[in-house]
Amino acid sequence: MQGSRALAALLGAPALLAVALLLCGLGRPPPSLQRELEQRRRDLRLLSARARAPPARGLGCAAVRGATGVGWVGSGITKLVLGALLPPPSGQRVALKSVHGAGRDVSRCVRRHGHPDGCRRLATYKLLKELVLLRSLRHPGVVKLHGQCYNRSLDPEMKVTTILELGTPLEMIQLLQTPWEERFKICLDLIQLLHYLAHSPLGSIALLDFQPRQFVLVDGVLKVTDLDDASIEELPCQVDDDCKLEFPTKSFSLKCTAYGKCEGINEKMNLFNAYRYFFTYLLPHTAPLALQPFLKDILNATGELRYGVNETLKAFQKVLHLYKSGLYLQKKPSHLKEYVALNVFHMDSEDYKCWLSYSNLGCMLSVHNAEEAAAICNSHPHCQRFIVTPKKTWTGRPLALFQSNLTDLILGGNMVAYVKGSAAQRESL
Numbered sequence: 001m002q003g004s005r006a007l008a009a010l011l012g013a014p015a016l017l018a019v020a021l022l023l024c025g026l027g028r029p030p031p032s033l034q035r036e037l038e039q040r041r042r043d044l045r046l047l048s049a050r051a052r053a054p055p056a057r058g059l060g061c062a063a064v065r066g067a068t069g070v071g072w073v074g075s076g077i078t079k080l081v082l083g084a085l086l087p088p089p090s091g092q093r094v095a096l097k098s099v100h101g102a103g104r105d106v107s108r109c110v111r112r113h114g115h116p117d118g119c120r121r122l123a124t125y126k127l128l129k130e131l132v133l134l135r136s137l138r139h140p141g142v143v144k145l146h147g148q149c150y151n152r153s154l155d156p157e158m159k160v161t162t163i164l165e166l167g168t169p170l171e172m173i174q175l176l177q178t179p180w181e182e183r184f185k186i187c188l189d190l191i192q193l194l195h196y197l198a199h200s201p202l203g204s205i206a207l208l209d210f211q212p213r214q215f216v217l218v219d220g221v222l223k224v225t226d227l228d229d230a231s232i233e234e235l236p237c238q239v240d241d242d243c244k245l246e247f248p249t250k251s252f253s254l255k256c257t258a259y260g261k262c263e264g265i266n267e268k269m270n271l272f273n274a275y276r277y278f279f280t281y282l283l284p285h286t287a288p289l290a291l292q293p294f295l296k297d298i299l300n301a302t303g304e305l306r307y308g309v310n311e312t313l314k315a316f317q318k319v320l321h322l323y324k325s326g327l328y329l330q331k332k333p334s335h336l337k338e339y340v341a342l343n344v345f346h347m348d349s350e351d352y353k354c355w356l357s358y359s360n361l362g363c364m365l366s367v368h369n370a371e372e373a374a375a376i377c378n379s380h381p382h383c384q385r386f387i388v389t390p391k392k393t394w395t396g397r398p399l400a401l402f403q404s405n406l407t408d409l410i411l412g413g414n415m416v417a418y419v420k421g422s423a424a425q426r427e428s429l
């Protein structure tokens, strides 16, 4: 009991005292489960001492109680996540995370130990660990914590709820059907996060359960949401042989440093996982031709762990620069002079579709300028005209709409349509 008071003090939140007392005081779990509970409590205490997380702030139980429109948005083996609308004044949609009583973690524990309360407590430690990490880590790639609610009453459910910004779970199949620029952004967001985790205030952090489902997208930004399996410890060692980094398809031998830790193991583990779950699927296909050697280099270097996160981030930034500045465009004879520029009113009429289009109505692609759009239009058999719209992608590139239909052009607006010279003549435009 004394341990839990110390823990609550370390966690820096008086409200946590009730939870900590509850977690280690109620009922009598069997000794095997008791040992696991004590181990988790010790780990949480150590983490809290190292994290020196700022005290609990932000929204609390009143926000959770007043939430409406509550509905399931996701669940994993330990936690259940509900989407909800907070009461005024905030009125925002948030994610509420709590222990998943029917999840695999708790169910497996109950089968093993036959003590539902104790098993829920065990899982609650994971949520508390995640909470400590969320409070200590600040980065656009870490889901934002809006607040927390500790149920102070001696409720056998021992409810802890975290209030987070709401995202949408990552759908890899869907991502594979989005334009390359959007997939590149996900990978860039990820490497920026891994760079932060490698140099975080808590030391180098490894995401032990690194899978796409531990991430969500919030306004198009990739964020990690599941931190209960994060480790801030680097593997201890005595000799190099202790430092094997094993994956199903590959293993790496790392060095044991003079201070008895496997050198950079957390950073390398994250990087190889980023390579195998994200980069290999999202980076290469349909990338601009001239960028492909640079992307191949990133894939090879991360797949062999030749690069660390610093070098990988630099390589990504170089690709971004080449892309944004149009330097990747190969010098080719101009196609634009084959087009007639006409001032038109913009019409969002349905037209031919193309692969990886930004619009469901027709063929809309990101371009560097009208010259690149002309080259694209020439490569599409149906294309007769294009408009460079004022809509921009995240890199600031304009979206161009490619169309085949010339009959609906209304002359005189303030948009510029580029019409193939031959077609313009035919239609007497």
Ligand SMILES: Nc1ncnc2c1ncn2[C@@H]1O[C@H](COP(=O)(O)OP(=O)(O)O)[C@@H](O)[C@H]1O
Binding pocket: 073, 074, 075, 076, 077, 078, 079, 080, 081, 095, 143, 164, 165, 166, 167, 168, 169, 170, 213, 214, 215, 216, 225, 226, 227, 228
């Ligand atoms: N902030 C969030 N917004 C939307 N969905 C989320 C959010 N956080 C988590 N989820 C969804 O809930 C699932 C379970 O959350 P997670 O923290 O991964 O729990 P577990 O530890 O059980 O795996 C995730 O896989 C994700 O799909």
Ligand SMILES: [Mg+2]
Binding pocket: 076, 077, 213, 214, 226
């Ligand atoms: Mg998860």
